[in-house]
Amino acid sequence: MPTSLASKFLTSKWTKAVLFLVCLGPLAAIIVPFVLHATIPDPLQFIQHGTGDWTLRFLVITLAITPLRQLLHLPELIRFRRMLGLYAFFYGFMHFTTYLVFDKIFDVHEIWKDIYKRPFITVGFLALTLLVPLAITSTAGWIRRLGGRRWRILHRAIYISAVCGVIHYYWLVKSAVIRPLFYAALVGLLLAWRVGDWLLRRRRAALAGALPQRTPVNASQ
Amino acid sequence: MLLRKSKDLTYADVTPKAVVSNRRKFLRGAGLAFIGAFAGKRLFDVAVSPSVGAGTKLDTIKSPFSTDEKINSFNDVTHYNNFYEFGVEKDEPAKNARRFVTSPWTVSVGGEVKKSRKFSMDEIVKLAPLEERIYRHRCVEGWSIVVPWIGFSFSTLANLVEPTPKARFVAFESYYDMGQMPLGRYAGIQLPYIEGLRLDEAMHPLTLLCVGMYGETLPNQDGAPVRLVVPWKYGFKSIKSLVKIRFVKDKPDTTWNLSAPQEYGFYSNVNPDVDHPRWSQARERRLPELFKSHKTLIFNGYGDQVASLYNGMDLRKNY
Numbered sequence: 001m002p003t004s005l006a007s008k009f010l011t012s013k014w015t016k017a018v019l020f021l022v023c024l025g026p027l028a029a030i031i032v033p034f035v036l037h038a039t040i041p042d043p044l045q046f047i048q049h050g051t052g053d054w055t056l057r058f059l060v061i062t063l064a065i066t067p068l069r070q071l072l073h074l075p076e077l078i079r080f081r082r083m084l085g086l087y088a089f090f091y092g093f094m095h096f097t098t099y100l101v102f103d104k105i106f107d108v109h110e111i112w113k114d115i116y117k118r119p120f121i122t123v124g125f126l127a128l129t130l131l132v133p134l135a136i137t138s139t140a141g142w143i144r145r146l147g148g149r150r151w152r153i154l155h156r157a158i159y160i161s162a163v164c165g166v167i168h169y170y171w172l173v174k175s176a177v178i179r180p181l182f183y184a185a186l187v188g189l190l191l192a193w194r195v196g197d198w199l200l201r202r203r204r205a206a207l208a209g210a211l212p213q214r215t216p217v218n219a220s221q
Numbered sequence: 222m223l224l225r226k227s228k229d230l231t232y233a234d235v236t237p238k239a240v241v242s243n244r245r246k247f248l249r250g251a252g253l254a255f256i257g258a259f260a261g262k263r264l265f266d267v268a269v270s271p272s273v274g275a276g277t278k279l280d281t282i283k284s285p286f287s288t289d290e291k292i293n294s295f296n297d298v299t300h301y302n303n304f305y306e307f308g309v310e311k312d313e314p315a316k317n318a319r320r321f322v323t324s325p326w327t328v329s330v331g332g333e334v335k336k337s338r339k340f341s342m343d344e345i346v347k348l349a350p351l352e353e354r355i356y357r358h359r360c361v362e363g364w365s366i367v368v369p370w371i372g373f374s375f376s377t378l379a380n381l382v383e384p385t386p387k388a389r390f391v392a393f394e395s396y397y398d399m400g401q402m403p404l405g406r407y408a409g410i411q412l413p414y415i416e417g418l419r420l421d422e423a424m425h426p427l428t429l430l431c432v433g434m435y436g437e438t439l440p441n442q443d444g445a446p447v448r449l450v451v452p453w454k455y456g457f458k459s460i461k462s463l464v465k466i467r468f469v470k471d472k473p474d475t476t477w478n479l480s481a482p483q484e485y486g487f488y489s490n491v492n493p494d495v496d497h498p499r500w501s502q503a504r505e506r507r508l509p510e511l512f513k514s515h516k517t518l519i520f521n522g523y524g525d526q527v528a529s530l531y532n533g534m535d536l537r538k539n540y
Contacts, residue, residue: 039294039296039297039300039509040509041296041297041300041301041311041508041509042301042311042364042506042508042509043509043510043511044506044511044512044513045311045364102511102512102513103513104513105512105513105514110501113501114500114501117496118498118499118500119499120499171499172499173309173409174362174409174480174481175305175309175408175409175410175480175481176305176309176407176408176409177409178407178409
């Protein structure tokens with residue numbers, strides 16, 4: 001059966017190892033041109049756009065795991081969610097670091113001024129900051145310490161982070177907003193699915209809650 | 222295809238881009254038939270991408286306005302372009318402007334002038350001795366380059382049409398044609414691209430009517446066949462692929478000002494003390510350097526020549 005095959009593939013330890021390496025691909029694509037001394041007219045923009053794009057992409061992929069698990073009936077996909085989320089944080093961190101090192105040259109005062117004065121940096125900084133506690137509490141130990149319910153509530157911060165990331169991108173571009181709007185559509189779709197899923201569950205729960213009450217009445221008749 | 226310019230060759234003798242692109246089309250078709258698929262196309266694009274020598278050599282004289290700073294590589298200046306008619310990413314114009322037809326070309330000059338007329342490219346390059354002017358070029362985005370432009374002061378052309386006393390500003394317009402520039406639709410700015418200068422700014426000797434760079438005619442992605450270069454202003458003021466020049470009474474509309482008036486003023490003089498609302502203008506990256514380590518200079522370092530144009534003006538208000 002194809003499902004069990006897929007399930008076998010998804011639960012293999014090799015799949016996860018390969019995916020780990022694949023996720024390093026974008027980093028390699030950023031570093032290799034420098035190693036090969038390729039001519040990159042604007043290296044800083046090259047690095048910043050590369051790391052920024054991949055932060056958003058990994059956020060979208062991470063957010064897509066839950067809907068895909070349900071739609072494709074592949075619960076095993078959960079195995080990759082933490083790693084993908086951590087990669088989003090990793091590329092976001094690189095994105096901020098290049099800004100810190102190359103653009104601002106460690107001028108902390110300048111950075112605070114940017115965060116305070118420039119909304120696109122404020123919102124970008126917020127997007128990354130929100131991911132910090134999520135990265136820290138991504139371990140099994142922290143899930144246990146917090147308890148599943150509280151952990152899940154905390155990790156809903158990724159929704160806000162993704163929205164902030166899209167706004168950051170939208171406010172950054174000078175005029176051509178097609179790409180930011182594309183990400184906005186993706187994030188919007190993934191969040192809308194969750195709202196829909198939540199409403200559906202609530203209705204089902206309400207129905208399920210109503211049924212047992214009725215059953216005894218029926219039984220007694 | 223290096224063509225040495227001999228005396229009887231005129232600007233119109235430049236191999237028309239259409240011919241070149243037809244040849245490429247054939248080669249590409251043949252190549253694709255054999256290699257097929259995406260990877261093949263990639264390889265082929267690299268093989269036929271125009272290198273140094275795609276233009277025609279121009280004879281130039283030196284200019285006292287040139288800086289002695291290190292010139293950027295030809296490759297940098299031709300593969301890192303803001304030319305939204307050919308795509309909004311910096312590497313897109315180099316690919317998408319290849320088939321841009323720039324011959325024949327005429328520039329119409331009119332408005333508040335005594336002798337409105339049209340100039341062919343052949344006429345333009347003969348209006349004055351061509352000078353090589355090595356200018357700093359500072360983009361509003363925070364990067365800068367040093368480019369050996371070729372041309373002569375815009376005032377030479379302006380004086381020929383004799384502006385009347387009513388003329389107080391000059392309005393410029395770029396070529397725009399959805400057929401050749403299908404990506405213009407997604408540029409997010411109003412096209413055709415329009416720019417403007419105050420008359421005294423336009424008549425300043427530093428304002429260059431530019432027909433070439435690096436010893437050759439302009440590559441398509443850098444604004445072929447004729448553009449403006451205003452070195453003390455942010456790069457977007459230096460309009461590309463000029464087709465229309467009008468001397469006017471009132472301040473003309475300009476593309477980026479229409480798009481985001483609070484971010485891009487009419488003057489847009491390079492000024493480290495007036496931040497762009499979204500980023501600081503205090504420093505710049507001198508490409509291809511990685512660090513934003515160069516201090517930006519007022520009027521891009523051309524203050525000695527142009528500061529007097531703005532005496533008594535509040536540069537914060539008139540950004």
